[in-house]
Amino acid sequence: MRLDKYLAEAGLGSRKEVKQYIKKGQVTVNDQVEKKDKAQVDPLKDVVTFAGEVIKYQEFYYYLLNKPAGVVSATEDKKDRTVMDLFAEADYRKDLFPVGRLDKDTEGFLLITNDGQLAHELLSPKKHVEKEYLAQVKGVMNEQDQQTFVKGIQLDGELTLPAELMIDETDEEKQTSTVRIVLKEGKFHQVKRMVKACGKEVTYLKRIRMGGLALPDDLAKGSYRELSGEELEQLKASK
CATH class of the missing domain: 3.10.290.10 (RNA-binding S4 domain)
Structure with missing residues (x-):
């Protein structure tokens, strides 16, 4: 070189x-x-x-960011702060980018890297890499909704892949639910739209896992850190 x-x-x-x-x-x-x-x-x-x-040379960089609400999953934006604006000057590189997108109001797990090949494999519809979300829902989700998720839901004329809906808690009085949802694809606003198709509404959404790697409990909202070698292997094993 x-x-x-x-x-x-x-x-x-x-x-x-x-x-x-x-x-x-x-x-x-x-x-x-x-x-x-x-x-x-x-x-x-x-x-x-x-x-x-x-000066140590490193070809690829891998950061795990706990995305806060209010920032967009992009490298630059004319109106809003982006996830790259959360990086310290010492860590920022022009070739870094977020792997996939989380909605502006969605929090949680977001991989930032310059490894285009890994990003492609994690996002490829053919790979079916799991993404798990924690959601607060207005409405009481039930077993029928779980079956609907497994069967798939029509979005934009296409049937979604089977998804898993786990109901952690429901409150009949407040008419709310806490659920976890596992997807194997990434359609536009998919979690929110699937919940809406069941007659309920997502009021809070956080991605907590991608493939074999979960969002660490000790990673504060808005913070990031480099992946360890073990964590990177867990992520690569998902593809």
Whole structure:
């Protein structure tokens, strides 16, 4: 890999900026000053430093974000704050993007990465990767609704894949329910529309799991962190 590409992809700056660092003798490779931006480096073997600090190369980044309500699942938006606005400057990279979308008012599990291949496999309709949601519902959901979810519901002229509706709690007096819903696809506003098709209304929605990885209890709303190696393997095993 070219030295300038290594430094740029490591987040040190743009290609133009890192070329200047190299030209000024601020970069070393294996303790030797390297002034050629085209010099080849091995990310796995060579030690590259800038101004005395080791610059580690990492091709892919994986962050788990506990999305709060009020921000949109996009890299940029002219009107609203996006999930990328929640990132600290030190962690932000232009190539990061959210895997799939959560509605603006929906909270919870959102993977942020620059690994396009993994994102494609997690979202592919052919893979049927499970997404689990916690929902507060206006109306009392029942066994008939559970059967309706299993059979599938017509949305936009298409029958949804079988989905699982788990009823955690109901309140007959307040006419409310707390449920968990497991989908194997991701149609537009699917959870809300499926619940509405049963004559009820979602008043709160949070995604709590994607594939084999659940949203950690200790990850505060609006916070994010890098996935551990074990967590990444759990996610990859889902596809």
